[in-house]
Amino acid sequence: MTPKERVQKFFKKEPIDTMPVFSGMGTVTIQAIEKMGVRFAEIHTDAELMGKSAMTSAEMWGFDGVVVPYDMCIPAEAMGRGATLYADVEGILYPTVPTKWATLDDVELPDDYQSLFGEARMPVVDGALKYCLDYDGGKYAVGGWTLGPFTLGGQIMELDVLLKGLAKDKKRVTAFLESMTEYVIAMAKHYQDLGVDYISIREMGSGTDLLSPRMWKTLIKPNLEKVFAALDVPTVNHICGGTDLIIEMMGDCGADAVSVDQKNNVVASREKLGPDALILGNFDPYKTLVTMDAADVDAVIKGCVDAGVDAVWPGCDIWPDVKAENMKAYVEAVHKYGDAPTSAVGRL
Amino acid sequence: MSEERVNELLKELHEGVVEYDEERVVEASNAVLAEGHNVYNAVMNGLASGMEEVGELYDQQEYFVPELLMCADALYAGLDILKPHIDPADVGSSGAKGQVVLGSIQGDVHDIGKNIIKMMFEVAGFTVYDLGRDVPLENFVEEQLKTDSEIVAMSAMMTTTMMGMKKVVEMIKEKNPNVQIMLGGAPVTGDIADLFGADGYAESAGNAVQEAVKMVASLRKLQSE
Numbered sequence A: 001m002t003p004k005e006r007v008q009k010f011f012k013k014e015p016i017d018t019m020p021v022f023s024g025m026g027t028v029t030i031q032a033i034e035k036m037g038v039r040f041a042e043i044h045t046d047a048e049l050m051g052k053s054a055m056t057s058a059e060m061w062g063f064d065g066v067v068v069p070y071d072m073c074i075p076a077e078a079m080g081r082g083a084t085l086y087a088d089v090e091g092i093l094y095p096t097v098p099t100k101w102a103t104l105d106d107v108e109l110p111d112d113y114q115s116l117f118g119e120a121r122m123p124v125v126d127g128a129l130k131y132c133l134d135y136d137g138g139k140y141a142v143g144g145w146t147l148g149p150f151t152l153g154g155q156i157m158e159l160d161v162l163l164k165g166l167a168k169d170k171k172r173v174t175a176f177l178e179s180m181t182e183y184v185i186a187m188a189k190h191y192q193d194l195g196v197d198y199i200s201i202r203e204m205g206s207g208t209d210l211l212s213p214r215m216w217k218t219l220i221k222p223n224l225e226k227v228f229a230a231l232d233v234p235t236v237n238h239i240c241g242g243t244d245l246i247i248e249m250m251g252d253c254g255a256d257a258v259s260v261d262q263k264n265n266v267v268a269s270r271e272k273l274g275p276d277a278l279i280l281g282n283f284d285p286y287k288t289l290v291t292m293d294a295a296d297v298d299a300v301i302k303g304c305v306d307a308g309v310d311a312v313w314p315g316c317d318i319w320p321d322v323k324a325e326n327m328k329a330y331v332e333a334v335h336k337y338g339d340a341p342t343s344a345v346g347r348l
Numbered sequence B: 001m002s003e004e005r006v007n008e009l010l011k012e013l014h015e016g017v018v019e020y021d022e023e024r025v026v027e028a029s030n031a032v033l034a035e036g037h038n039v040y041n042a043v044m045n046g047l048a049s050g051m052e053e054v055g056e057l058y059d060q061q062e063y064f065v066p067e068l069l070m071c072a073d074a075l076y077a078g079l080d081i082l083k084p085h086i087d088p089a090d091v092g093s094s095g096a097k098g099q100v101v102l103g104s105i106q107g108d109v110h111d112i113g114k115n116i117i118k119m120m121f122e123v124a125g126f127t128v129y130d131l132g133r134d135v136p137l138e139n140f141v142e143e144q145l146k147t148d149s150e151i152v153a154m155s156a157m158m159t160t161t162m163m164g165m166k167k168v169v170e171m172i173k174e175k176n177p178n179v180q181i182m183l184g185g186a187p188v189t190g191d192i193a194d195l196f197g198a199d200g201y202a203e204s205a206g207n208a209v210q211e212a213v214k215m216v217a218s219l220r221k222l223q224s225e
Helices: A002-012 A030-036 A039-045 A047-061 A073-083 A113-118 A123-136 A149-156 A160-168 A170-194 A213-229 A247-251 A266-273 A285-291 A294-307 A324-337 B001-018 B024-032 B038-060 B067-085 B088-092 B114-123 B135-149 B159-175 B191-195 B205-224
Strands: A066-067 A141-147 A198-200 A235-239 A255-258 A278-283 A312-313 B099-104 B126-130 B151-155 B180-184 B200-202
Touching: A002 A066, A002 A141, A030 A039, A030 A047, A030 A141, A030 A324, A039 A047, A047 A066, A047 A123, A047 A324, A073 A113, A073 A123, A073 A149, A073 A198, A113 A123, A113 A170, A123 A141, A123 A170, A141 A149, A141 A170, A141 A312, A149 A160, A149 A170, A149 A213, A160 A213, A160 B067, A160 B114, A170 A198, A170 A213, A198 A213, A213 A235, A213 A247, A255 A266, A255 A285, A266 A294, A285 A294, A285 A312, A285 A324, A285 B159, A285 B191, A294 A312, A294 A324, A294 B088, A312 A324, A312 B126, B001 B024, B001 B038, B001 B067, B024 B038, B024 B067, B038 B067, B038 B088, B038 B114, B067 B114, B099 B114, B099 B135, B114 B126, B114 B151, B114 B180, B135 B151, B135 B159, B151 B159, B159 B180, B159 B191, B191 B200
Parallel strands: A066 A141, A141 A198, A198 A235, A235 A255, A255 A278, A278 A312, B099 B126, B099 B151, B151 B180, B180 B200
Antiparallel strands: none
């Protein structure tokens, strides 16, 4: 069974040999980048470097799948908001959007989101995805991802204006989020057409650290439902931060799987979502892979499996500057505890 | 002015903030000035105490960030009117004001939590040097040295940006080990703040409000003693 087959069968809930090691967020690490002889800032603007950094990381640590790109600016950048790449900064910094629209009045939405796929770094992402899909005869699973409509909206215009508008200017904000939904669907379909194996929708700014469950139900859920209904490829509904109060609604959005971070009570989520739901999560990637002693990583991964996840996923992007010994311990532990069937996925 | 009228205005300010009713706050603030009420009392026992309740409502998961932001707007609507008229002698009596350098770390363009913290420090009578967001690391060090601030508060919304804070802590502590450094933002934990060598942290935007509210509350307590 190839890594790609393992992940594909996983999403179909068909029996597999062992738990796949993969994520819907970035898994690129500094060791792979250094092996390539490039700097972190360089891999965001070159399709081959982006794709190669993903594949080098996967091979180095034993991942079954990869995800590109690594930053969340690309759709906003394609709409003309620019991107700060920090090319001259020492160390690791992800690109950011420097100039967001200040008010809803300023926002200029295109008539057709398809027209944005040739803009800014959109073609770089396409190239990187193709690189990964072709790599080693298509052996590895390749994930695409986009921000969810609300989080994407927060990349394009000032988040505080958007948050206040949810209550004060509901009609216009609702229309804006519907347009963002169209953008998300267009991007996800584009990546689906390129042949990715799964797509994560990261509505990470919508957890209950920010929004009330009631607001989530009326303003976030309907748009996510539209996104997942529009896609044929396996999908993941990822939200980080507080999700215990909205997990049932997350599971009801139409995605093939839900992904949560370390704040989620997976035992309770499993009870709420039932035995057949695919649940992905939920270790703290920074604590587990950067600060913790390698000897303690095994227990963290076992804890995720014991709680009831079907695949152990980091709760967010893996911070690239990981400890090599912790990465090894993480992958080894997934293989060790992933031999047994999980709630939703059997074993051969 | 009767005590009853004073309490009525304080209640208007308090409830105006809690119910994010900017017009109500503006009206009450103008009344405070027109009727010659003690402005500092109005700020601390009307606006700030309203924000304390907002913090509690957030803690109880009755309010979320949109409500916090709207409450903050109402509070600022009152502060804009009242702050220029505060008697410096009243502020001085609290004995607890200080200077804070504040900013979101380089690589992070999120500033909602930072702005909430800024507001609460301002309400508490601190002088705030807000460096904004996506702040180059050395700017924190330079601003602290320039202003001789007692506190440097940094925020990062994402794991992918918080590492810069460690460098800033090192740089500042090397120049001036007595500076108190607070870290905040979603990915920051007490362990990480300790690991980075900081003196304190706020668990999240909500917790940051709580911490800032506690500062305001303790200031008010000090003043009343």
